[in-house]
Amino acid sequence: MIDNGLILIVDDTPTNLEVLSETLYDAGFEVAIALDGESALAQVQVGDFDLILLDVMMPGIDGFETCRRLKADSVNNNIPVIFMTALSDNESKIKALEIGAVDYITKPFHEKEVLARVKTHLKLHKLTLSLEQKVTERTTQLTEALENLKTSQLQLVNNEKMSALGNLVAGVAHEINNPVGCISGNINHTEAYSKDLFQIINIYQQACPLLPQHLQQELEALDLEFLHEDLPKTIHSIQLSTQRIKEISNSLRTFSRADSDHPILCNIHESIDSTILILKHRLKATENRPEIQIIKNYGIIPQIECYAGQLNQVFMNLLANAIDALEESNTGRSFTEIATNPNCITITTNISDEKLIISIQDNGKGITENIKTRIFDQLFTTKEVGKGTGLGLAIARQVIVEKHHGTINVHSTPKGGAEFTITIPLS
Structure with a gap:
């Protein structure tokens, strides 16, 4: 015998309820009854039913409407429904299947047929639930493996x-x-x-x-x-x-610094300055624009233990991206226009709540909302083919979040530039 299940019988005829209840109870099932569609829908909200036997012709809302409402319920729409009907026309049978029923039983009942159909659909339902659970688990495993x-x-x-x-x-x-x-x-x-x-x-x-x-x-x-x-x-x-x-x-x-295997004590300001020096050639004035200004608002901060080489790579990515953004914002502007509102990158450091906070802000054209939501995704880039790999900010996020247990966020408004803020716990 299959595992016990809870079955709801919906019929306005007491004799039918009595016969079906006794047959199913003797077969080892738990049984609940309802005399109309409204009562059945109310019971479904509080019960945990495995199958519903639903009469078509009932006072109030009929079986078809009851089934429609049940299938519209996102919580209980997976309960299998078997219609019970004296209607023998094919149109009614097709209608029952189209609105979500899994089967139908024609009155008068044959007890063995009822039990056979109930057991079959309960098995199918449990197999379906088991398969869905396995698919969900497997999908979760595959998603985790992919990540x-x-x-x-x-x-x-x-x-x-x-x-x-x-x-x-x-x-x-x-x-x-x-x-x-x-x-x-x-x-x-x-x-x-x-x-x-x-x-x-x-x-x-x-x-x-x-x-x-x-x-x-x-x-x-x-x-x-x-x-x-x-x-x-x-x-x-x-x-x-x-x-x-x-x-x-x-x-x-x-x-x-070759420190990929272990953190070392590091002066963050020296690291930032070294990165700026390497990018110095990109900051110098050109025939199209004045020099990009670097504004340092360095606070009083202690040396911290960190993966200095990888942190330097983060600074390199953020500063290089800021320069790219400024270059892009200069498109269509004359030398004089740029000189009036000079390109600048502001770097701010301070300590707050036992965390080191580093901000790198440019006054470029900013980042749109749809880009901000994907900006740290691997292989996502807004640059032309051959000019960006889509790895820089993804690596930056991994270094800050996974290696240093910190955070990296971006704040930007259209034409208001972009600001990347890094927080790293001191301990």
Whole structure:
């Protein structure tokens, strides 16, 4: 015998109710009864029925209307309905099936037929519910597996990207250091040597004021006085440039920290500054626009433990996107118009509620609502083919949310620019 089920019998004839109730009860089913359609619909709202035997001809609303209302109920529309009718015309049978019934039984009843049909449809109903549950579970599992796969792929891409970029930048910084060290070490000697030479020349000129004519001509052609004035300036310029290259090299090393396996103590302001320095060439003035201004509103913040290399990649993505947005907003504007309302990126840092808050805001044309809802999705990009991968902000979100247990959000209004806000717990 199949598992017990709760069956609702709806019929306005007491004799039919008695016969059906006894037959089903003897077969091991629980039974409830209703004398009309309104009563049946009310019971369905509070009961947990497995099947309904529904008479067609009843006072008030008939069986067809009762079935229609039942099928319109999103909670109970999956309960199988078997019509009971004395109508033998095909039109009524077709109508019953069209409005949602699974079967019909013709009066007068045959007890074995009733039981056979009830058991069959209960089995089918339970199999359907079981299948739906398995489909739901499988869909959930597949969805989770897909999300895990996307996360793993994104992490792999990010790790490979950071590894390649880190190795490249670290290698460049290392290669720069050797010649810069040579220049830096020798320029000071060159400065001292030049001072010694000019001192000897001055002493010689004082000791021998009357020089041979050909030597006097050579000195005039050489413009010794100009050389004496300009050479120290040239040496000083080389010293400043050397110091600038050292700063760039240090920034490259800061940006390319190899820390993918463990967090390290990091000065966030140094990380942001190193990223800005790497993007310096994109900020400079061009023939089409003035220089993009960087406004730093740095607060007093402590060093934090973080995956510094990956966090630098987040800063790189956000700042590069801000520059792209500003470039796009300049389309159709003249140099003078842009200069009147200069392109700028504002970077703000502070501490609030034991969290580090970093804001990167541009004054571009902003982001529309439909784009904001998808902006952190993997492979979503608004850029032309070949100019964007759709991975930058997805990676940024993964680094902030999964690696640092923080949040990253975007706020934007049309023509009001865009602001990305990162929060990272200090502990």
